[in-house]
Amino acid sequence: MDERRTDLQLDTLDGWKRTHTCAQLRATDVDQEVCLMGWVQYRRDHGGIIFIDLRDRTGLTQIKFSPEEHPEIHEKAGHLRTEFVLAVKGTVLARPDDMINPNMATGEIEVLVSAFKLLNTSKTPPFLIEDRVDVSENLRLKYRYLDLRRPRLAKNLVLRHKTAQSVRRYLDDLGFIETETPILTRSTPEGARDFLVPSRVNQGSFYALPQSPQLFKQLLMVGGLERYYQIVKCFRDEDLRADRQPEFTQIDIEMSFVEEEDVMTMAEGMMQTVFRDTLGIEIPTTFERMTYDQAMETYGVDKPDLRFGLPLKDVTSIVRGSGFRLFAKAELVKALKVEGGSVLSRKEIDDYTDFVRIYGAQGLAWIKIKEDTWQSPIAKFLSDEERAGLTKTLGLKPGDIVFFQAGAPDMVNAALGNLRLKLGERFDLIDKDAYRFVWITDFPMLEWNADEKRWTAMHHPFTCPQEGHLEYLKTDPGKARAKAYDMVLNGNEIGGGSIRIHSTELQQEVLAALGIGEQEAEDKFGFLLHAMEYGAPPHGGIAFGLDRLIMLLGDVDSIRDVIAFPKTQKATCLLTDAPNAVDRNQLRELGLRLRETSKSE
Template sequence: MAESMKGLHRTCRCAEVTNDMVGSKVTLMGWVQKARNKGGLVFVDLRDRSGIMQVIFENGGIDEEGFEKAGKLRSEFVIAVTGTVENRGGAVNENLATGALELRAESLRILAESDVPPFPIEENSKTKDEIRLKYRYLDLRRPDLQRNLMMKSKVMMLTRKFFTDEGFLEVETPMLGKSTPEGARDYLVPSRIHPGSFYGLPQSPQLYKQLLMCSGYDRYIQIARCFRDEDLRADRQPEFTQIDMELSFVDVDDVIDVNERFLAYLFKEVLNVDVKLPIQRITWQEAMDRFGSDKPDMRFGMELHDVSEVVKDCGFVVFKGALEAGGSVRGINAEGQGSMPRKKIDKLVEFAKTYGAKGLAYIAIAEDGTRKSSFAKFMTEEEMDALVQAMEGKPGDLLLFAADKNKVVYDVLGALRVELAKQMDLLDKNEYRFVWVTEFPLLEWNEEENRYTAMHHPFTMLMDEDIPLIESGDLGKIRAKAYDIVLNGNEIGGGSVRIHQNDIQEKMFEMLGFTKEAAYEQFGFLLNAFKYGVPPHAGLAYGLDRLVMLMAKVDSIRDVIAFPKVKDASCLMTESPSRVSEQQLEELGLETAPEEAE
């Protein structure tokens, strides 16, 4: 039966016991990791968020009732134990911070008993995700998850400290705002007081933080909750956290400077890693041409080669067809993979098809220099030699080619490059390679809607020298004053200089196909604010969860979020979303469509 605290106070956490405390009396509280009853002795590993301490209950060293209770302890019982800190004998446990110490118990209270947990509470659990997430409150007791969340807490604390010292003000922005569906879908919240009307949960605090710049707050920071009703994606969450900032009277270099110093500070304080400043910058076009991705992983080479000029007159119809359609032929050199079995190459072809490729062409160069190729019969010996030379191919290399529209070629080779790096074990989680990607296209063509949409959002400033392209109608060539910060192939943050001139903002809405009325209907409050003296401003937001995921060296953002959703945006623990009562729906003036029979 569970006992109360009865005035007992914990003196420290388990792993906070040090050699200096040998001979002292302490009171520890936590969960039983495991208990071993050896007859006259009971050994218990006591766990709390700091770590584990071995406790010894000896018959005679504790009263009879206490020793009897110790013999009944099971995994996950919650106990309070008072005793004397001692040095362990010869059996030092090198894996524990307290491995050279133990607590000799003098009294014991069982604060709560526990059923047998549905899976062992241990590091690197092999239990299925579905079960762990259903019992997330137990999963969160695992030391590796606790370390992740403690690291996240530290990152948030250091973030606030750094930006406060830099003169930023933390300002909260509303959760219940106006629905602005340009971008991902909003989560809608029905209003009971205004029947038929809805709030939108924020996809980001974008409009509010720009208004704060209009209001003279100069430097704003917020650790902000954001919501996006996106389609099913493995490593996305419907709700997530941003480190969100906005600065007045700045341009690109000012935003990059403060953020480089922030990243250097954060990585030094949390991981003792030195980030070399300044961080390398490359343009979006260079990133695509070299890496096939606007979030390039810089930890390895295997860069793309554009061989369009080399093969433009060859007889291989796949290459010729792509070039005639305005596309390109590009390749990557997987060095040392020339002996890859055909079955494995076929798997790479299937992988490439999932990114839009119709296939992959290849040349495998054996160590003796002989070549196997999927298209050699369509090329002369001279053309093949020229192609291998252009790819810097040498004995032992595997050359892989994609030919299609540029977007498809980039997508395919960008993904293939990372897949090969995984297979070749080139990705070191202990290495942190940052890069800024700048000068993104301002607009991208949306085939479905037959119009341009904003690559970032409709308030992004264009490069000054590209403003004349608005009048010439060459909209696809306009570059944005936008910048992403990329770490190990993951975009961890992005932002831009904002438009602060009314005439350019109106032209931007025109380019996006908005009428003046439609623009004012959605964004009138911002456009009206811009009539009253708006400073030049710029901002950036980090995905906090993704940043901590990379710092913690885990593979999923779910491992750094306390209560995450699964792929279909549901919570297995609380079984949400769920149906609500007819009375609640009636109050909101809502009806739900009847469920179809199975």
């Protein structure tokens, strides 16, 4: 990488004012005197004339330096290079017909420069500042300030801004009050791991960064605020993936005196407003509804992508007595048929077999339906009666392939549900231009944690059970259903919420079902339990993942491309080299000492 030019005289603005952005000028502006400011994107010498594409956040304008019109300015322009920062004054000219660029917003004009100021020079960047750049993500994150100059990244941040503004206007019109809640709070470890912050003043004690403002927004309802929202940073110390970050942003909403339909109707209206304001798209006024049980039965996941078919079918009763031992003894057997899927090669099938092992599957059974035979390692174990039952239930015909998974319901659903998405991509079944919303409702209150050998809250322990389901928490916890709802868009959960518990007694019963005794409940949640004793209103809310929503609105593959300064998948910041070690004096002030690590560790 070359060194930055320090031998060139830098100018100051000295009263120069920008009149237009670099995407603003059109043919109607011809003959105007203008002042533009930005970075050198490209530089070209054409027979003595120097052409430069000047770039700012909004786009590009072609400027030219003529040796005939302004020879001194032209000579000085010979020193300009990529990413130098300029202010230019000049006259807007119409481009010759054969030089019009229809792919450029300002492609009908150019600016003849009569004066310019060199505001700063630049080293040669480690990668090209353009969308077509093919460079490692780690390099882009290390030089994120350069990456942000690329039009696509800038466009994503503008989209993020417009979305946040749309949300604020919508909620403000409905009487919501934006209220900040604490970032330094207490640890209430019911869910992901907390980020802990040691206290210098109270040594040996720790704050936690909030995983969400959940308890505080409920306290705001107790406080009579009635309608609250906040676009807020949240923190979870968990394993990362493409759509997850250790710090993320929520659109957090809570309302008093409401039931599920009130919250869901408000949220639908907000999505309609956001899509209209940001993309100019009209989406349905009401969204499809599907219970959790229906989603799991038909799609194997609680966030189904409804842009294509490929439903799962329960065929347990058909193969219960099968000669194929795995089918005969399995708790659940499901099938996934793909029309025309017999074109899959054996290597592709083997790759899918490896894929479902991620979800605990031991293998993947399959059958290709041919004109006169069923091609499969398991076909010989199936009786004529079983073949007839599968043909009728699945609607089988020549050219189809059927995948089977057998075993525990959680594994079967996860394996086939995620394989369904792979097959939808493989056979180009997904309508990429569609936006399919669906509400998933009637979630289980609790789910069994096999590692901890106990029931845990599926959403959080402050979710209200459905009427008549409280008794199940004592007799059959798995049957208890919650007043909870998730908004799903194209197979992504973008928002989740519930009606909250507003009774101290009911909250204590739910905590007891989670194995949290009275003393532990008092230690962890006493401030909430006491607040409920002072006339807590019925309330509920929802929280949307802003980062994930922008990722879908912008048709972006990675959540990191919609965040200004994201972390890597290892939760590090390559730009600032965080997290980093701190010196012993800082640790001593906090009353901390690092444990020595042995060689064996």
